Every structure is written in C-alpha cells, then in structure tokens.
C-alpha cells in the first residue's frame with residue numbers, strides 16, 4: 001500500500017473545493033447530495049468547511065439487473081434520505097470519478113425532481129478511465145489509474161477508515177485475504 005494523498009494534502013484540497021463551491025453558490029439555494037457509501041468522509045469534511053447555508057441529502061443507488069444478468073442501470077433507491085429538492089441547486093458529492101458511469105446515470109434522474117440545476121463535486125478524478133461524456137464540475141485531485149482506498153473508499157469493504165488515501169497494487173489486491181484482517 002502506498003500513500004498517495006496524506007491528511008494535510010486532503011485538508012488543503014477540501015478547503016480549496018469549499019472555497020470554489022462557496023463562490024459558485026453564494027446566495028443560491030444549495031443542497032449537497034452525497035452518494036452513499038464512499039462519499040461520507042469527504043462529505044462530512046466538506047460540510048464543516050462550507051460557511052454558506054445549504055441543505056444535505058444522501059442517496060444510495062441500486063444497480064438494476066438486466067434479463068441476462070449483465071450490470072444494468074443505477075437507479076436512486078426509493079428510500080433514499082432525500083428531502084424536497086424542487087427549485088434547489090443540487091450538488092452531487094462523490095468520493096471518486098472513475099469511469100464516470102455513476103454520475104452519468106444519476107444526473108438525469110434529478111430532472112424528475114424539478115431542481116434548478118444539477119452539478120457534481122468529486123474529491124478524486126482518475127485519469128484515463130472516463131467512459132461517458134459527462135465530467136465532474138469540481139475536482140479536488142486528479143490521480144493516476146490506480147485502485148485507491150481510504151478516506152471513505154474501500155476494497156472489499158475494508159480500509160474506509162484510513163485518514164489518508166493510498167493505492168493498492170494489483171498484487172496486493174490479488175493476495176488480499178479477509179481472514180488476515
């Protein structure tokens with residue numbers, strides 16, 4: 001495991017993002033919408049840096065299976081912690097933009113809530129993996145094409161608690177044994 005972004009660097013990145021978000025949304029009705037589960041640490045830190053008023057919602061999404069069992073569309077769970085967002089400016093908060101498919105699937109679903117606008121902020125954007133024509137509006141850090149864990153992000157349910165972000169090599173992932181944890 002190799003540390004990619006230490007705690008100080010993350011703090012500076014979140015500060016920078018908070019300033020950009022404040023500039024864009026000052027005087028507007030803003031709702032932050034965190035995408036469970038990976039975004040929770042980033043969202044909690046971002047919330048404490050923002051000084052403008054805002055609402056908060058959390059959504060979880062579910063991958064609908066297709067008839068032939070291929071991965072299907074992501075659909076926002078009906079029981080998501082979503083207050084009224086009609087007429088509000090939604091800012092989707094996610095930990096990482098990798099292929100982009102999560103944002104690609106989720107953004108259009110806000111149309112039915114009659115929001116004023118939908119944009120997105122991610123802590124990390126992985127380079128060279130984008131598969132869709134939608135990019136995040138606010139990005140904390142660009143990272144290389146490596147698998148990362150920590151600061152909310154997991155590998156098989158582990159490492160979300162690390163206060164820094166580290167990369168796992170393909171060998172480390174292949175040799176990962178839950179019984180060693």
Ligand SMILES: O=P(O)(O)OC[C@H]1O[C@H](OP(=O)(O)OP(=O)(O)O)[C@H](O)[C@@H]1O
Pocket residue numbers: 035036037038039094095096097098099100101102103153154
């Ligand atoms: O750009 P993409 O390729 O769509 O990848 C990004 C998504 O993947 C991760 O979620 P994951 O499905 O691993 O769930 P988790 O947040 O519960 O860990 C992450 O939190 C993003 O939501």
